Amino acid sequence: MKRHFLYRIAGFLLAAGLSWLALPVLAADEAPDALIKRLSADVLANIKSDKSIQAGEVNRIIALVDAKIMPVVNFQRMTASAVGPAWRQATPEQQQRLQSEFKILLVRTYAGALAQVDDLEIAVKPLRASADDKEVVVRTEVKGRGDAIQLEYRMEKTPGEGPGWKIYNLNVLGVWLVETYRTQFAQEINAKGINGLIATLSERNKTNAKKS
Secondary structure (H helix, E strand, O other), X not given: OHHHHHHHHHHHHHHOOOOOOOOOOOOOOOOHHHHHHXXXXXXXXXXXXXXXXXXXXXXXXXXXXXXXXXXXXXXXXXXXXXXXXXXXXXXXXXXXXXXXXXXXXXXXXXXXXXXXXXXXXXEEOOOOOOOOOOEEEEEEEEEOOOOOEEXXXXXXXXXXXXXOEEEEEEEEOOEEHHHHHHHHHHHHHHHHHHHHHHHHHXXXXXXXXXXX
């Protein structure tokens, strides 16, 4: 039960947590740990002041993810990693469907955690990286009721305009979120193929929608 709750919190912080509400455009050279520290503080403040998000209003959360969250997450890489080797055999249309259904799955699965973050504080640990690293792990500690939660973000340096770092995976208590889904997705792909996985995700999203 405790691990389930921690995954709900972690997934929320990934899918609806790094909010860019009313934030200026980030400098491309902003350090990844500074990015996580500032956005974590901002999102907790926004959650505490937004009753609709606290209530888990899914349509608002999905709109927030589309407009604010997706620019700072390499969701194509995240989805491709979760799907595994079969991603390369999928058509562009199938890849797009997988990204869309996976995003909705994450948002709807973790929306219920939004009402449970009132007393959380997030501390960012010193970054262990050199200036020329292209990929880093930002380690944080989520403090609230009970034991502290160790939460880690895998981030990559991206070229071009906009944020210099993007998130592509998340670790809670030693387990990476993408690898957890990869195991589930592999079973579906082995049994039903890519279209079968898409159909399963779509059906799960429809079921979750009825519950919300």
